Amino acid sequence: xxxxxxxxxxxxxxxxxxxxxxxxxxxxxxxxxxxxxxxxxxxxxxxxxxxxxxxxxxxxxxxxxxxxxxxxxxxxxxxxxxxxxxxxxxxxxxxxxxxxxxxxxxxxxxxxxxxxxxxxxxxxxxxxxxxxxxxxxxxxxxxxxxxxxxxxxxxxxxxxxxxxxxxxxxxxxxxxxxxxxxxxxxxxxxxxxxxxxxxxxxxxxxxxxxxxxxxxxxxxxxxxxxxxxxxxxxxxxxxxxxxxxxxxxxxxxxxxxxxxxxxxxxxxxxxxx
Amino acid sequence: xxxxxxxxxxxxxxxxxxxxxxxxxxxxxxxxxxxxxxxxxxxxxxxxxxxxxxxxxxxxxxxxxxxxxxxxxxxxxxxxxxxxxxxxxxxxxxxxxxxxxxxxxxxxxxxxxxxxxxxxxxxxxxxxxxxxxxxxxxxxxxxxxxxxxxxxxxxxxxxxxxxxxxxxxxxxxxxxxxxxxxxxxxxxxxxxxxxxxxxxxxxxxxxxxxxxxxxxxxxxxxxxxxxxxxxxxxxxxxxxxxxxxxxxxxxxxxxxxxxx
Numbered sequence: 001x002x003x004x005x006x007x008x009x010x011x012x013x014x015x016x017x018x019x020x021x022x023x024x025x026x027x028x029x030x031x032x033x034x035x036x037x038x039x040x041x042x043x044x045x046x047x048x049x050x051x052x053x054x055x056x057x058x059x060x061x062x063x064x065x066x067x068x069x070x071x072x073x074x075x076x077x078x079x080x081x082x083x084x085x086x087x088x089x090x091x092x093x094x095x096x097x098x099x100x101x102x103x104x105x106x107x108x109x110x111x112x113x114x115x116x117x118x119x120x121x122x123x124x125x126x127x128x129x130x131x132x133x134x135x136x137x138x139x140x141x142x143x144x145x146x147x148x149x150x151x152x153x154x155x156x157x158x159x160x161x162x163x164x165x166x167x168x169x170x171x172x173x174x175x176x177x178x179x180x181x182x183x184x185x186x187x188x189x190x191x192x193x194x195x196x197x198x199x200x201x202x203x204x205x206x207x208x209x210x211x212x213x214x215x216x217x218x219x220x221x222x223x224x225x226x227x228x229x230x231x232x233x234x235x236x237x238x239x240x241x242x243x244x245x246x247x248x249x250x251x252x253x254x255x256x257x258x259x260x261x262x263x264x265x266x267x268x269x270x271x272x273x
Numbered sequence: 274x275x276x277x278x279x280x281x282x283x284x285x286x287x288x289x290x291x292x293x294x295x296x297x298x299x300x301x302x303x304x305x306x307x308x309x310x311x312x313x314x315x316x317x318x319x320x321x322x323x324x325x326x327x328x329x330x331x332x333x334x335x336x337x338x339x340x341x342x343x344x345x346x347x348x349x350x351x352x353x354x355x356x357x358x359x360x361x362x363x364x365x366x367x368x369x370x371x372x373x374x375x376x377x378x379x380x381x382x383x384x385x386x387x388x389x390x391x392x393x394x395x396x397x398x399x400x401x402x403x404x405x406x407x408x409x410x411x412x413x414x415x416x417x418x419x420x421x422x423x424x425x426x427x428x429x430x431x432x433x434x435x436x437x438x439x440x441x442x443x444x445x446x447x448x449x450x451x452x453x454x455x456x457x458x459x460x461x462x463x464x465x466x467x468x469x470x471x472x473x474x475x476x477x478x479x480x481x482x483x484x485x486x487x488x489x490x491x492x493x494x495x496x497x498x499x500x501x502x503x504x505x506x507x508x509x510x511x512x513x514x515x516x517x518x519x520x521x522x523x524x525x526x527x528x529x530x531x532x533x
Contacts, residue, residue: 122461123461123462140462221446222419223446223448224444224445224447225447233449236449237447239349240347240424
């Protein structure tokens with residue numbers, strides 16, 4: 001057992017919850033759950049297997065899972081250190097950086113996609129450099145899908161992790177340091193175990209957000225089966241002609257999301273984040 | 274603007290109500306309340322945005338006290354809203370198929386006449402730097418082409434041209450609607466896009482249009498109807514008259530639409 005980890009202390013008497021909280025809590029739950037029930041009721045379950053095993057559906061699902069996985073990894077690689085800097089560095093100007101990190105949460109995803117298009121698209125300054133120096137064009141590639149997903153899901157990881165780092169505090173780290181542990185050892189043996197639940201919940205949130213990404217992807221990456229057409233994009237397109245088919249496809253997303261959240265460290269998702 | 278949002282909200286609410294009842298019932302109006310007495314709600318395909326904006330002003334001048342609210346979007350979305358009980362007076366669709374959705378639900382007016390047509394054209398960057406001269410050039414190496422997805426009218430028309438001409442395109446993307454195809458070209462990320470002639474004219478500062486004879490194989494028909502359950506039936510009929518009349522035809526032609 002790690003000292004200071006968020007455990008339920010058995011010696012503490014449970015205070016219990018004011019009963020009155022149950023009413024708004026149930027309303028909140030209903031607001032989220034009922035539309036999903038409506039979706040299931042509406043779905044033509046007899047056609048479900050045929051619809052979801054079609055070539056376009058399978059290809060879109062596979063692409064969605066792959067790109068969301070890579071995006072989540074990128075979020076961890078870059079968002080993790082970013083969260084550490086925000087929570088611990090104490091550098092001046094952090095107060096200005098935090099709102100920037102949260103921008104993708106506020107921006108309509110389509111606008112986020114346009115922003116990417118104007119930056120690393122063929123006519124954007126980043127895009128010109130890439131094309132001139134490396135002969136790379138980003139839009140309409142799978143890399144563009146990953147970039148769009150990473151853009152929208154990064155804040156989820158950063159916010160979860162920064163919250164965990166702040167809650168954990170620096171006391172144990174200071175103690176470890178005074179006992180002679182090097183910064184690397186402190187990070188590996190103290191900080192990391194303390195914030196692991198926060199990392200877990202951040203990863204689950206980021207993955208879920210990447211999986212459902214639509215607006216930024218369509219604006220930046222386009223939509224082509226096997227290359228850029230993720231499941232949400234396919235759902236949107238199928239909906240134009242076949243609403244039942246679109247509903248069935250979106251149920252696949254629901255199932256995948258539930259599986260991810262249930263299997264991938266459910267306790268982490270309930271953790272500090 | 275706020276009214277526009279309100280309409281959409283009512284439509285969404287209507288959808289929710291229907292879904293809650295198991296999908297059978299047809300509420301005659303949105304649960305959120307009726308628009309005002311003198312408010313005419315017109316659901317029109319996004320490609321009609323400019324023309325119907327002009328006709329809206331015209332109608333409001335001719336009928337003092339009447340406020341026309343335009344609900345613009347993809348025809349299939351608009352049809353879906355109407356089927357789920359959105360209180361709409363007039364529906365102008367970009368394809369007979371989407372009008373059929375409404376007609377099949379028994380909600381269209383007695384007549385759904387085709388009031389205009391639209392034709393495909395290739396949009397290229399101003400000055401046509403890649404030298405695209407026809408449909409076959411869209412497959413030239415080094416030309417990044419984007420088209421509409423086959424599920425939307427402009428994509429269905431593009432597919433028709435592909436079949437009729439025997440030229441199977443290899444697009445970089447099949448976009449969800451014609452405006453995003455235009456955007457990919459105007460932003461310089463695609464070299465060419467198959468769009469409507471009206472879209473090219475609408476963006477003539479940024480794109481040039483390249484006509485191709487195969488487009489004649491895929492003319493898009495636009496039907497209009499005064500809906501059966503229109504909250505303002507008389508005004509709805511009058512608006513349809515305006516659209517089909519001399520003023521409507523002139524506005525449509527100026528925007529690049531054809532005469533049926």
